[in-house]
Amino acid sequence: AQKVTQAQTEISVVEKExxxxxxxxxxxxxxxxxxxxxxxxxxxxxxxxxRNSFDEQNEISGRYSWNFQKSTSSFNFTITxxxxxxxxxxxxxxxxxxxxxxxxxxxxxxxxxxx
Amino acid sequence: DAGVIQSPRHxxxxxxxxxxxxxxxxxxxxxxxxxRQTMMRGLELLIYFNNNVxxxxxxxxxxxxxxxxxxxxxxxxxxQxxxxxxxxxxxxxxxxxxxSEAFFGQGTRLTVV
Numbered sequence: 001a002q003k004v005t006q007a008q009t010e011i012s013v014v015e016k017e018x019x020x021x022x023x024x025x026x027x028x029x030x031x032x033x034x035x036x037x038x039x040x041x042x043x044x045x046x047x048x049x050x051r052n053s054f055d056e057q058n059e060i061s062g063r064y065s066w067n068f069q070k071s072t073s074s075f076n077f078t079i080t081x082x083x084x085x086x087x088x089x090x091x092x093x094x095x096x097x098x099x100x101x102x103x104x105x106x107x108x109x110x111x112x113x114x115x
Numbered sequence: 116d117a118g119v120i121q122s123p124r125h126x127x128x129x130x131x132x133x134x135x136x137x138x139x140x141x142x143x144x145x146x147x148x149x150x151r152q153t154m155m156r157g158l159e160l161l162i163y164f165n166n167n168v169x170x171x172x173x174x175x176x177x178x179x180x181x182x183x184x185x186x187x188x189x190x191x192x193x194x195q196x197x198x199x200x201x202x203x204x205x206x207x208x209x210x211x212x213x214x215s216e217a218f219f220g221q222g223t224r225l226t227v228v
Contacts, residue, residue, distance in 0.1 A: 033214050045206065045219035052214065091158065101146045101210045101217055102171060105158040 002027045004094050004106035012112045013082055021077040021109045023092030029053075034068065034075045035093040035103065045091070051075065082113045119220035121207050127226045133195040136223045138207030139188055146210040148217055149182055149192050153203045161205075164190065197227045 003026040013019045025034065036048040049059060051068050059066045063080045079086055089110045093103040120139040128134050140147045149161040162172040167184045175182070179198070184190040194201055204224050208217040 035216060037219075043204065043224075044221050045208075047216045047218060050216045095214065101148070101213060101215065102160055102163060103148075103150075103158075103217060104160075107157050 002094055002104045004092050004104055006090075006092055006106035006109050008109045009107065010110045010112070012114065015084060015113055015115050016081050017113075018078060018080050019082050019111065019113075021079075021090050021092075021111065023075045023077065023106060025073050025075065025092070025094045027073075027094060033095045035095070036066065036075075036077050037091045037093060037105075038088045039091065039108070040088040048077075048090075079111075082111075084113050084115055087111060087113045119207055119209050119218055121205075121220035121223050123223060124221060125224045125226075127228065128197055130198055130227055131196045132227075133193065134197045134201075134225060134227075136192040136205050136207075136225070138190045138192070138220060140190070140207070140209030141211075141218055142188065144209035144211050144218075146213075146217070147184060147190050148206075148208040148210070149190070150206040150208065150219075151203045152206060152222070158206075161192070194225075197225075199227045201225060202227050 005024045032053045034051045038046045056068050065078045067076045089108045091108045092106040095101055095103050122137045145166050148163040150158050151161055152158045161174045162182045163170055164184045180194055182192045204222045206219050206222045208219040210217040
């Protein structure tokens with residue numbers, strides 16, 4: 001069975017602080033995919049990143065960066081110099097190759113960035 | 116591309132009534148998913164289709180729920196009869212390839228009173 005755990009239910013930071021959102025996953029599959037989605041207050045789910053299990057390279061996109069560590073089954077997300085517009089709920093998700101594109105979501109982390 | 120389009124955006128209905136939610140996936144995407152989001156259970160997959168064929172409906176809560184995909188550009192999720200515990204946000208999403216990211220619609224907020 002697959003499982004995604006986001007232990008931080010809520011984080012509050014002040015603008016310009018760096019913040020890391022944790023994601024730990026469980027799967028027995030050797031081929032799988034990891035994702036992060038953002039859900040702003042308006043409610044839609046916005047895709048941020050996809051990573052496959054064979055690619056452990058860290059990725060940076062502007063102020064966003066992701067750290068994938070297979071050894072600890074973690075896929076953490078860091079926002080550098082946070083801004084108020086980053087306030088949202090962030091979801092980590094996992095899918096495995098044998099189940100098409102079925103996503104198992106974590107419970108989400110609500111990030112509040114205060115001015 | 117307009118993205119995944121869901122309708123209606125909001126639906127308020129009385130217990131016992133039939134509710135139909137609609138979805139138009141992104142053109143060319145072979146996978147379509149229906150998810151439900153509630154405070155208690157988070158985001159959970161209800162059913163997904165590949166090339167219009169239902170592949171896994173194990174997440175459908177009970178027989179009151181049914182989903183169809185008559186063609187590549189349209190899907191429906193029907194609840195009959197609806198109950199207050201069905202109140203949730205229902206998302207439709209589509210994906211191009213096996214293992215690719217899914218793109219979500221704006222969601223339908225369903226309230227059953």
